[in-house]
Amino acid sequence: MNATRREALKAGGGAGLLALLAAAGVLRPGMARAADWNKQAFEQKTVAEALRALGAQSPASSDAILIKAPEIAENGAVVPIAIESKLPGTQTITLLIEKNPQPLAASFGIPAGTEANVSTRVKMGQSSDVYALVQAGGKYYVTKKEIKITLGGCGG
Amino acid sequence: MADPMRIRAFARDGMVNVKVLMSHEMETGQRKDASGKLVPPHFIQNVSATHQGRTVLQAQWGPAVSKNPFLEFNFKGGQKGDKIVVTWEDNKGEKRTDEATIN
Numbered sequence: 509m510n511a512t513r514r515e516a517l518k519a520g521g522g523a524g525l526l527a528l529l530a531a532a533g534v535l536r537p538g539m540a541r542a543a544d545w546n547k548q549a550f551e552q553k554t555v556a557e558a559l560r561a562l563g564a565q566s567p568a569s570s571d572a573i574l575i576k577a578p579e580i581a582e583n584g585a586v587v588p589i590a591i592e593s594k595l596p597g598t599q600t601i602t603l604l605i606e607k608n609p610q611p612l613a614a615s616f617g618i619p620a621g622t623e624a625n626v627s628t629r630v631k632m633g634q635s636s637d638v639y640a641l642v643q644a645g646g647k648y649y650v651t652k653k654e655i656k657i658t659l660g661g662c663g664g
Numbered sequence: 665m666a667d668p669m670r671i672r673a674f675a676r677d678g679m680v681n682v683k684v685l686m687s688h689e690m691e692t693g694q695r696k697d698a699s700g701k702l703v704p705p706h707f708i709q710n711v712s713a714t715h716q717g718r719t720v721l722q723a724q725w726g727p728a729v730s731k732n733p734f735l736e737f738n739f740k741g742g743q744k745g746d747k748i749v750v751t752w753e754d755n756k757g758e759k760r761t762d763e764a765t766i767n
Contacts (some may be wrong), residue, residue, distance in 0.1 A: 534667070550726040610728065612726055613726055613728035613729060614725045614726065619721070622720050622721055626735070627735070627737070628731055630758070
């Protein structure tokens, strides 16, 4: 795999590199095919373990990632969260919720031409830090924000 | 078969804004029913959106995504009248594909 990776890196930038990395299985989470749901990463119980399973052990802190979410969410069953990355060459955006039973909540693959800005709604069991992990130019960056929950959303 | 998605796509300033509302329980597998038995997990795992055969967004979800999931994103290169196609697949292998015309 290392040899393939080297070739992929040699082959150079842009979409071609992305496709080659994906083909070589280097690009994680496995966004190349729909069937590649990253079971291992989704089943981890802590943020650190999930990051490791994603291949992003020690992401650099970045203020070029914005988490747009309420400071206080009344209903933990439906917490609106938008993540925007201003990092050039953003490839994936991943959302982790520290105090959920399984922190990894969602991961988005951003092809060239799509804005690195996605919105969704998630469940939060209790007040927690949420992490936005961004893969850009083959490196991982992270930022976090605390969201307080009045009514938990994992019980029902 | 799950209910159809509601997809809205609007072109403005060279970008297409896409909003999708899916119909799905998104059962976490942590919840117990009235008799105290765990309700098995049932949630969307993979989502993809394509514009004229080109993928414009992919997503992998865990059970933490809310019931009846909402998704919003923006992409370049779409024209009014083009089709946008969204597909999801859940952990039981159920799939649903819907399309919408960009306004």
